[in-house]
Amino acid sequence: MAVDDYYKTLGVSRGATQEEIKKAYRKLARELHPDRNPTEKASEERLKSVNEAYDIIGDPDKRAKYDRYGTADFEGINMDGFGSIFDQIFRGFGFGGGMGSQRSSRGPPQGESLRLTIPLTFKEAFFGVDKEIAITRKVKCETCAGSGAASGTAPVRCNTCGGRGQVMQTMGGFMRVSQTCPACQGMGQRIETPCTKCKGSGLENSRVTLDFPIPPGVEDGMSQRIRGGGNAGPRGGPSGDLLVVFNVDQDEVFIRRGLHVFLDTDIPFTTAVLGGDIEVQTMWGTSKLKIKKGTRGGTVLRMKEKGVHANNGRKGDQMVRVEINIPSKLTKEQKDALEKLEQEGL
Numbered sequence: 001m002a003v004d005d006y007y008k009t010l011g012v013s014r015g016a017t018q019e020e021i022k023k024a025y026r027k028l029a030r031e032l033h034p035d036r037n038p039t040e041k042a043s044e045e046r047l048k049s050v051n052e053a054y055d056i057i058g059d060p061d062k063r064a065k066y067d068r069y070g071t072a073d074f075e076g077i078n079m080d081g082f083g084s085i086f087d088q089i090f091r092g093f094g095f096g097g098g099m100g101s102q103r104s105s106r107g108p109p110q111g112e113s114l115r116l117t118i119p120l121t122f123k124e125a126f127f128g129v130d131k132e133i134a135i136t137r138k139v140k141c142e143t144c145a146g147s148g149a150a151s152g153t154a155p156v157r158c159n160t161c162g163g164r165g166q167v168m169q170t171m172g173g174f175m176r177v178s179q180t181c182p183a184c185q186g187m188g189q190r191i192e193t194p195c196t197k198c199k200g201s202g203l204e205n206s207r208v209t210l211d212f213p214i215p216p217g218v219e220d221g222m223s224q225r226i227r228g229g230g231n232a233g234p235r236g237g238p239s240g241d242l243l244v245v246f247n248v249d250q251d252e253v254f255i256r257r258g259l260h261v262f263l264d265t266d267i268p269f270t271t272a273v274l275g276g277d278i279e280v281q282t283m284w285g286t287s288k289l290k291i292k293k294g295t296r297g298g299t300v301l302r303m304k305e306k307g308v309h310a311n312n313g314r315k316g317d318q319m320v321r322v323e324i325n326i327p328s329k330l331t332k333e334q335k336d337a338l339e340k341l342e343q344e345g346l
Ligand SMILES: [Zn+2]
Pocket: 158, 159, 160, 161, 162, 163, 164, 165, 166, 181, 182, 183, 184, 185, 186, 187, 188, 189
């Protein structure tokens, strides 16, 4: 949904005060009330969109985001975009299609895509974290509403290409190829009097703070593409994408693979032989782990659900690799006792 739509729905201008928005909403809500229009399906539908619009631009915080981000989907970016991380986050940059795949050869080009790296500590990636990230992106120039033309004027159709943005050229005497129009650089239009604010580009820089509720389980190198989150296109062209890449620190003790956590731990050789409980560090605090008698070095023991608890309900485990601690220093008594065991054939 375009940015102006909520304003249009309420019949107010983009510059309207909160008070004006509230007034407009109340008036419409009264007019469209089911008591007044008991049989009209259309007013019911309209009331729904009026409520939706007021829900966003009636709230100064939501409105600010809506204005700055240039889309009605920012709620989706905040919540749903990361809701099921393991379904939606792509590994690396190997996904097909290409950033500009939706660009048509006609009309103003798509804006550039932006890339944003979010550094996370091991703990933040494990438990999830809310991050506020500031980026500078190009948005539609407010003065000319993105057209690039000075107020009171409008862009005119390019004569060279007739507004198509492309011209045909004959190459080698027989091959006809389509080329970007050199007169308008593919825009299909020409600006006679450029907007003084943006000098005809239709764009201005905007510093945006985005809320990223990052779910538990993000891995280093994972990325998420937010469609339309990049720079706005010049002269009203579609926005590029925002690619968010996560950079996760390593931990000195724990290693993560997916939802699971791996850890090496030493146990006394007597515990390995006789069995017993040991205390093991987990991301959730210290926890008891039962060692069976006769446990060999290198054995991997599973601590259920001590790994990442993902938002989709899946829970990882902690894998503990047991190393047996062989003492290098013994007291006289310990040495005597072990020698006695050795003579007994153990
Ligand atoms: Zn042209």
